[in-house]
Amino acid sequence: MSGATPMLELRGLRKSFGDEVVLDGIDLSVASGEVLVVLGPSGCGKSTLLRCAVGLEPLDSGEVLVDGNLISATARDASLRQRVGMVFQSYDLFPNRTVLGNVTLSPMVVQHRSRSDAEEQAHSLLDRVGLWDKRDSYPSTLSGGQRQRVAICRALAMRPEVLLLDEVTAALDPEMVREVLDVVIDLADGGLTMMIVTHEMRFAEAVADRVVMLDQGHIAETSDDPPAFFRDPATPRARAFLSTFDYRRRSGRASGSLTKE
C-alpha cells in the first residue's frame, strides 16, 4: 500500500440492528490487487461488513469509497453497484435461467452489451472454471461446488473492480470446497482485488495478503503477514479464536479394549 488510492475503502462504518451494535466504527481499506481476508467468530459482523460495503444494508454512519469515489450509503446507483461484485454463501443462482443465462444477464440487461459480447466473455469465464460444457444446464442440475463457480463467473461478468466473497464454501460438502477455493486462488493470482470472509483457515492462510480479525464489531487484529498471524497471533483474542480450530489429540487409546474380557 504505497500511498496509492485504495480500491475499496471503508471509513467509520457503523451499523446496528435494534440495540445490537454489529459494526462499531470499522475502518478498512483494500489496495488494488490485494486480497484481504476477514476472520472472526460467528456473529462478529463479518457478513454485515460485506453487505454494508456492497450496499445491501444501509449504514448508520460511515462511508464506502471505490477507487476514491464516494458511494452513497443507501439506494446506490446501478453503475456504482457494478463496481463491487459479491458472491454469497448460499446458492443464489437464478433458477429460471441456464448457466449461460445467469452469467450473461447483468452484462446484457444492466450494461447493455450485445449478446455476442456477453456470451464471448461468459465463454472465457466459464472455461476458466471448467464449466463451459454446462452452459445450457439449469442450476438445479449442478452440484453445490459447480453452482458457486458459476456464481463467481456471474459476479465477474460485470467486470467489478472489487469482489466480495461471503463464506462461499460454508454450505458445501468438504470435497467441493476445494474446487471453489482453487478458483478463488486463481483469481487472486490474476490480480483481482478481493475481500473474503471465510472459515477455511488453511485457505485463508494460502490466499491472503492481509488478514483482519473482527470481534464484536471491532477490528481485533490486523496482520500483513498471514503465515505469522496463523502461527502466532499477536492478540489474545485472535489466539483464542484460532485455537477453536485446533483439536487436542487425545492421548491414545488405553491398552486393552472397552469390552470386558
Added chain:
Amino acid sequence: MGGAEILFQGETISRLLSGLMVTIRISLVSVAISIPVGVVVGIAMSSRHLLVRAVLRAILEFVRVMPQLVLLYVVFFGSATAFGLDLSGEAASVIVFSLWGAAELGDLVRGALASIPPIQYDSAYVLGLSRMQTFVHIILPQALARLMPPTMNLVSRMVKTTSLCMLIGVVELIRVGQQIIDFNRFQYPTGALWVYLAIFVMYFLVCWPLSIASRRLERRWAA
C-alpha cells in the same frame, strides 16, 4: 340395461357438444380475464402499502367465502335490480368466474412472489439490476413457474363449477343433458344414466389434459 340408444338418436350428441362449447367458452373467457387481472392483483397484494393490501384482502376473502352460486345470483339479478342492466346469463357467469379466478389467482401470485427467497433479490441488487429489472427477469419468471400447477388446478375447478350457471338460465352442458333427459322421459326412461355418462366423459376429456399438464409442470419445476 337399456336406454343407450338415447345417445344415438337425433341430435343428442351434437346438442351435448354445443352445451360443452358453452361450458368451455365461459371457462376460457373467464380464465383469459382472470390471469392478467390476477397477476396485477397479486403484485398489488405484495405492495408495501398497508391500505392497498387490506382492501384487496377484504375483496378477495369476500369473493372466496361467498358460494359461487350466491355470486351468480347477486350479479345476475342484482345487476338488473340495482342498475337496470339486462345481463345475459352467460355474461353474468363470465363476470362471476372472472372475479373468482382473479381473486384466487391474485392470492396464488402473492404466495408465489412471497416464496422467492430474499437472496434472489440480494443477488440481483449486487449485479446492478434495478427493482423493475429484478422483477421482470428474475422474480416474475420464477413466480410464474411456481404458479403453473395451481393455475391448472384452478382452471379445471372453474370448468366444473360452470355447471352452476344453469341456475341463472345458461344452457351449458348439464342443462342440455337435463333437457334431453326430460324430452325423452317416456321413450327412454333409463336414458338419464347414459346422458350423464356422456357428460362425465366430456368433462373428463376437458379436465384430464389440464391435470396431466399440471403434474408434468410440477415435476419439471420441482427443483
